[in-house]
Amino acid sequence: MISILRSLWLVFRHLFTRRVTVEYPEEMPYLAPRYRGRIVLTRDPDGDERCVACNLCAVACPPDCISLQKMEDADGRWRPEFFRINFSRCIMCGLCEDACPTYAIQLTPDFEMCEYDRQNMVYEKEDLLINGPGKYHEYSFYRHAGKTVSGKAKGEAAGEAKPVNVKSLNL
Amino acid sequence: MNTGHADIAMTLLNIFGVLTTAVLLTALLTWGERRLLGFWQDRPGPNRVGPFGLMQVVADMIKLFFKEDFIPRFADAPVFLLAPTIVMATTLLAFVVVPFSPAVGVIDMHIGLLFFLAMSALAVYSVVLGAYASGNKYALLGGLRAAAQTVSYEVFMGLSLMGVVMLAGSFDLRSIVMAQENGWFLLPQMLGCAIFLVAGIAESHRLPLDLPEAEHELTAGFHTEYSGMKFGLFFVGEYLSILLISALVTTLFLGGWLGPWLPPLVWFALKTFALVCLFILLRAALPRPRYDQLMAFGWKVMLPLALLNLVVTGSVLIWRG
Numbered sequence: 001m002i003s004i005l006r007s008l009w010l011v012f013r014h015l016f017t018r019r020v021t022v023e024y025p026e027e028m029p030y031l032a033p034r035y036r037g038r039i040v041l042t043r044d045p046d047g048d049e050r051c052v053a054c055n056l057c058a059v060a061c062p063p064d065c066i067s068l069q070k071m072e073d074a075d076g077r078w079r080p081e082f083f084r085i086n087f088s089r090c091i092m093c094g095l096c097e098d099a100c101p102t103y104a105i106q107l108t109p110d111f112e113m114c115e116y117d118r119q120n121m122v123y124e125k126e127d128l129l130i131n132g133p134g135k136y137h138e139y140s141f142y143r144h145a146g147k148t149v150s151g152k153a154k155g156e157a158a159g160e161a162k163p164v165n166v167k168s169l170n171l
Numbered sequence: 172m173n174t175g176h177a178d179i180a181m182t183l184l185n186i187f188g189v190l191t192t193a194v195l196l197t198a199l200l201t202w203g204e205r206r207l208l209g210f211w212q213d214r215p216g217p218n219r220v221g222p223f224g225l226m227q228v229v230a231d232m233i234k235l236f237f238k239e240d241f242i243p244r245f246a247d248a249p250v251f252l253l254a255p256t257i258v259m260a261t262t263l264l265a266f267v268v269v270p271f272s273p274a275v276g277v278i279d280m281h282i283g284l285l286f287f288l289a290m291s292a293l294a295v296y297s298v299v300l301g302a303y304a305s306g307n308k309y310a311l312l313g314g315l316r317a318a319a320q321t322v323s324y325e326v327f328m329g330l331s332l333m334g335v336v337m338l339a340g341s342f343d344l345r346s347i348v349m350a351q352e353n354g355w356f357l358l359p360q361m362l363g364c365a366i367f368l369v370a371g372i373a374e375s376h377r378l379p380l381d382l383p384e385a386e387h388e389l390t391a392g393f394h395t396e397y398s399g400m401k402f403g404l405f406f407v408g409e410y411l412s413i414l415l416i417s418a419l420v421t422t423l424f425l426g427g428w429l430g431p432w433l434p435p436l437v438w439f440a441l442k443t444f445a446l447v448c449l450f451i452l453l454r455a456a457l458p459r460p461r462y463d464q465l466m467a468f469g470w471k472v473m474l475p476l477a478l479l480n481l482v483v484t485g486s487v488l489i490w491r492g
Contacts (some may be wrong), residue, residue, distance in 0.1 A: 005458060011456035014211045021214045 034135075035092045035109035041083055041125065042106055042134035049129065050104035050141060053080040057105050059095035065089035066096060075150030079140065083128060087113060088121035102141040107135040176470035178353045185277050193266050197410040204410075204451050211455040234250040238399035245306040245397060254301030255401045258294050258408030262415055265290035269418045270345045272428040272435035287419060288329050291374050295321040297408065298376070298383055302330065302393035316462060317383035320373055323469040327477035328370035333486040334363040335423050355426040362480045364424040366473055371416035373419040373469075375409060377450060382465055417446035428447030 022029050044050050054071035058087070096105050115121050123141040133139070142149055143158050154160040202217065202225060209216025218224040242248050268278040268283035280286055293316055302314025336342055338359060339350035347356075357364055373380040384392035394405045421427060421442040428435030460468065 008452060012452055014213055017213055019210070019213045019215055023215070042475050055229045 014036050031109035035078055036092045036107040037111040038108050038113055040106055040108055040130045041128040044140035045133055049079050050102045052078040052102055056099040060095040060099035063089045063091055071167040077149050085123050090116055103136045103139050178260040189277055197407050201389040202228045207451045208455050212405035235400050235403040240399050241398050247304040250300050250487040254297050255404035258297035259327050259404050261290045261294045262320045262408055268344055282342050284342045292325055298393045305396035307396050309389040310393050310395045312353055313383040313389050324370045327474045330477040331363045331366035333359045334480050337484050337488055344422050357424045366477050375412035379459050380472040382462055413450050415442045420446050471477045
């Protein structure tokens, strides 16, 4: 009897507590900068695609929603021939972002991506690429990697020593 | 001749006024309940359609009217169609005897209280017939529960009111209100009021005593097979009986329209509104008891208490002379 009256009173008091509902379309909820939403492909500071088509994101992806094909262009850089994310499968887990060795694939605080047609949930490379470097402003993979591309020979990368001619060594 | 016409006009005005107000308030109550439940659960409730979500009522009505009017193949069609109308009819009929204010009220019957008890007892036919005609096992179980619950709770619902009748010396609701001019019956009949309220919740199948519906056990209980406006009628009937029970508690225990300063009708409305809010609060706060607990509670606790209330009230009245 007492417990019934007590629960009545406790519930009644909630008339005067703040409601927790956020009326979403009018009132946008705060999303943390590292919120895991829509996936983008970023570019390095020079404006080139960061993605080197290593396939690690596709391997890490639990629902297998990423598919891509590697190609090598004239100046020796690797890039994806196509890069496709099926957002109707994507679970926004962020494992692709963790797996990416070049910071190319990143998740953004945007979740408003409803479509009337399921096929429109499949994003191609043009849809995924953005014009900026995303969360990492300075990083460029090819400036650090030892791979030779046009405009950067062996030993010219940041922190890389000049190559050693093994035949010149006096043993 | 002229006065005769005026009388008829007044009566018709009263009848249609009460009818329209009752049905309109019921419609509003569907919105009010959801809104209040929302506030008590820290959310806004329906607030999208119209100002404060008031048009939700209209939207719901349009939806219910345009739904397919479906009668299952295995249902007993005539009874299936008849059942939802009974609850509406009996509950609206019971409103006839409620005295809303000195001027408003359809008729004054010498047996007003008995008439109300008879009508609320008839309302169970709606549930039982609807459940039986559905040809569905869950509906049948709900109907069985409704029958048992109503029979059990009807007994002490009547008994709990006899204290009031003894104090007022009349079954006429208007005289009962007049008898409370020197103090509401809530004080001398506190026990009777509590018992009547519990019985009223059971009669109107409201949470926490909505065992005939019991969504988590019986799908939707007696109205499992009902859809569209037939389902709507059951619902309107339920809300009408909330209003009716609240209006009656107001009349019998809270002094009806009596009160200082404000006009009588406002006092009546305020008291009824507070009781309706209590009904909704009960729904928001309390879980549903098990079926055997409900029956045991009815027969082993409420019935003896109602009898005790009757005996004590009678003794006091005789002792006073």
